[in-house]
Amino acid sequence: MKPDLLQAWVAACLADEFQLPAGAFPLEAAVAEGLRPWLAYHLHESGALDTLPTNQQEELRNALRRWNLMHLDCELELERLAVSARAAGLRLLAFKGHSVSRKLYPHPACRPTSDFDLLIDPSQIALAQDWLTAQDYRPFRPYTGTIWQGAQPWNHFIDGKLRFQVDLHWSYTNRMYFRNRLDFDAIWARSQAVSCGKTELQVPCKVDDLVLACVHLAAFAPGVKVKLIWLLDIYLLMAALDEAELAFLLERAGKAHAIEACLVFGEMAAGLGPEGSIESVLDALKGVANDRRARAYDRTLRWRALDLGAYWVRLPLREKSRFFGDLFRWVRVR
Numbered sequence: 001m002k003p004d005l006l007q008a009w010v011a012a013c014l015a016d017e018f019q020l021p022a023g024a025f026p027l028e029a030a031v032a033e034g035l036r037p038w039l040a041y042h043l044h045e046s047g048a049l050d051t052l053p054t055n056q057q058e059e060l061r062n063a064l065r066r067w068n069l070m071h072l073d074c075e076l077e078l079e080r081l082a083v084s085a086r087a088a089g090l091r092l093l094a095f096k097g098h099s100v101s102r103k104l105y106p107h108p109a110c111r112p113t114s115d116f117d118l119l120i121d122p123s124q125i126a127l128a129q130d131w132l133t134a135q136d137y138r139p140f141r142p143y144t145g146t147i148w149q150g151a152q153p154w155n156h157f158i159d160g161k162l163r164f165q166v167d168l169h170w171s172y173t174n175r176m177y178f179r180n181r182l183d184f185d186a187i188w189a190r191s192q193a194v195s196c197g198k199t200e201l202q203v204p205c206k207v208d209d210l211v212l213a214c215v216h217l218a219a220f221a222p223g224v225k226v227k228l229i230w231l232l233d234i235y236l237l238m239a240a241l242d243e244a245e246l247a248f249l250l251e252r253a254g255k256a257h258a259i260e261a262c263l264v265f266g267e268m269a270a271g272l273g274p275e276g277s278i279e280s281v282l283d284a285l286k287g288v289a290n291d292r293r294a295r296a297y298d299r300t301l302r303w304r305a306l307d308l309g310a311y312w313v314r315l316p317l318r319e320k321s322r323f324f325g326d327l328f329r330w331v332r333v334r
Contacts, residue, residue, distance in 0.1 A: 005021065005023045005026050005029070006026045006029040006030060006033065006035070006228065007228070007271060007272055008021035008022075008023070009021055009025065009026065009030075009039060010035065010039070010228065010232070010272050010273075011272060011273055011274060013038075013039060013042035013043070013046075014235075014272065014273040014274065014277075015273075015274055020048055020051065024053075025052050025056055027056055027059060027060075033227050033228035033229060034112050034227050034228070034229030035228055035229055035232070036060070036063050037063055037064060037067040037109060037110050037111075037112060038105065038110040038111065038229075038232070039060070040060035040061070040063050040064045041064060041106055041107065041110045042106075043060060044060070044061070044064065045106070049061075064109075067109040067110070067112065068107075068109045070109070071107075071108055071109035074113070074116075074164070075108075075196065075197050076197060077116075077156075077163075077164050078094070078098070078116060078196055078197070078201065079196050079197030079198065079199050080135070081116070081118075081135060081166070082094075082196055082199050082200070082201050083199050084131065084134075084135060085131060086199075088127065088130075088131045088134075089127070090120060090121075090124055090127060090128055090131060091120065091121040091124065091184070091188060091202075092118055092119070092120050092128075092202065093118070093119040093120075093187065093188065093191055093202050093203060093204060094116065094117065094118055094119075094196075094201050094202070094203050095117050095118075095119050095169075095172070095203065095204050095209070095212055096113070096117040096212070096213070096216065097111050097112070097113035097117070097233070098113060098116060098117065098201075098203070099194075099203035099204055099209050100209055100213070100233045100236070100237065101113070102194040102195070102196075102201075102203065103194065103203070103206065103209075103240075104206075104233075104236040104237065104240055105236075111229070111233075112229065114165070115153075115164075115165035115166060115167050116164065116165065116166045116167065117167050117169065118166055118167070118168055118169065119169045119170070119172055119184070119187070119204075120168065120169065120170055120184075121170075121184050121185075121188070122146065122170040122171070122184060125146055125170050128168055128170075129143070129152075129168075132154050132166060132168065135156070136156055136157075137154040137155065137156045137164075137166055138154060138155055138156075138157070139152060139153070139154055139155075140152075140153035140154065140155055140165075141153070141333055142329075142333055144326055144329040144330040144333055145322065145325065145326030145329060145330075146170065146326070147315070147319055147322050147323040147325075147326045148323060148326035148327045148329075148330050149174075149326065149330060150169060150170060150171030150172075150173065150174050150179065151167055151168060151169040151170070151171070151174065152167075152168050153165060153166070153167050153168070154166040154167075154168055170184075172187070172212050172215065172216075173212075173215045173216060173218075173219055174219055175215065175218055175219040175300075175307065176300075176307040176308050176310060176311030176312075177218075177257070177296075177297065177300040177306075177307050177310045177311070178215045178218065178256060178257060178258060178261075179311050179314075180311070180314055180315075181255060181256040181257050181258070182208075182211070182252070182255060182256045186255075187204055187208050188202075190204070190205040190207070190208060191203060191204055191205060191208075192204075192205055206237055206240055206241065206245060207241070207245055207248050207249045207252050208252065209233075209237055210234065210237040210238065210241075210249060210262065211249070211252055211253050211256050211258050211262065213230065213233050213234050213237065213265075214234065214253075214258055214261040214262045214264075214265045214266070215256065215258050215261055216230075217230060217261070217265050218258075218261040218264075218265075218297075218301065221301075222301050222302055226265070226268065228272070231265065231268055231269040231272060232269070232272060234265050234266060234268075234269040235269040235270070235272045235273055235277075235278065238266055238269065238278040238281045238282075239273065239277055239278050241281060246280070246281060246284055249262070249281070249284075249285075250284060250285070250288055253285070254288065257293065257297070259285055259288055259289050259290065259293070260289055260290070260293060260294045260297045261297065262285055263282065263285040263286060263289055266278065266281060266282050266285060267282060270282065296310075
């Protein structure tokens with residue numbers, strides 16, 4: 001990835017010794033890429049914020065205040081959901097931004113999120129739906145079955161206004177090529193508890209966070225621009241791995257058929273930080289990457305029919321017919 005001005009400011013924040021890049025601070029680009037609160041925090045903590053034009057100083061300070069207030073609002077709701085899910089007997093994991101932000105960002109408010117991504121035990125879908133209904137959430141669209149859809153969005157309204165959104169996942173990706181490669185039990189077994197208000201929230205371990213982040217981006221259509229906030233997640237996760245975690249990454253990504261996805265997005269993320277900072281992780285991934293698997297991965301990205309086929313072949317016989325029923329219902333809803 002060729003560094004541009006915004007990436008130069010990101011690299012400056014990631015460096016041990018903060019040095020202002022040449023050129024004006026790219027505020028509009030920072031907003032578009034989801035990096036404004038993270039950059040504002042680092043600039044404030046380093047003292048570099050005081051060197052910016054007065055109007056930008058005020059904008060970034062206001063951004064910190066806004067995101068902190070939004071985080072507090074979301075934290076209360078997520079705490080409520082975590083407590084009630086535990087009481088209902090649900091095995092529930094918060095993943096994506098709500099997991100990475102609590103482990104690797106200086107403050108969760110530095111990592112903007114638009115909804116709560118919650119991963120559940122797929123054997124508890126009906127229980128999870130009843131639980132969300134009891135928490136005054138309503139499905140965004142009709143339920144279309146468990147085989148085709150790996151997730152269902154739910155909305156929470158107060159006085160007719162949308163307040164919170166839950167993306168309820170029973171599969172960690174909608175990219176069929178990766179579906180059923182890792183089961184929920186495997187992710188749950190390595191999960192850890194993090195603070196959430198006055199309670200705790202279960203989240204994936206760093207290695208699973210990394211695999212899930214790369215698989216999430218692999219679900220995008222080819223040519224779609226990847227936001228820098230998502231690449232920053234990947235960079236921070238790779239930079240935080242120790243030797244044992246790196247060995248586990250190769251094992252876990254291999255089982256998920258995600259070695260190539262981790263390599264693709266890891267190389268994109270490498271341009272964000274100091275040169276060579278995550279090279280050991282990328283070199284390890286290159287050492288086990290497979291040309292045949294890379295071609296299959298690339299084909300399924302470009303052709304959804306192959307993506308569907310790769311998933312259908314792996315389905316148990318009793319679920320193959322249900323798959324087409326779910327697909328038909330989904331097409332009707334759409």
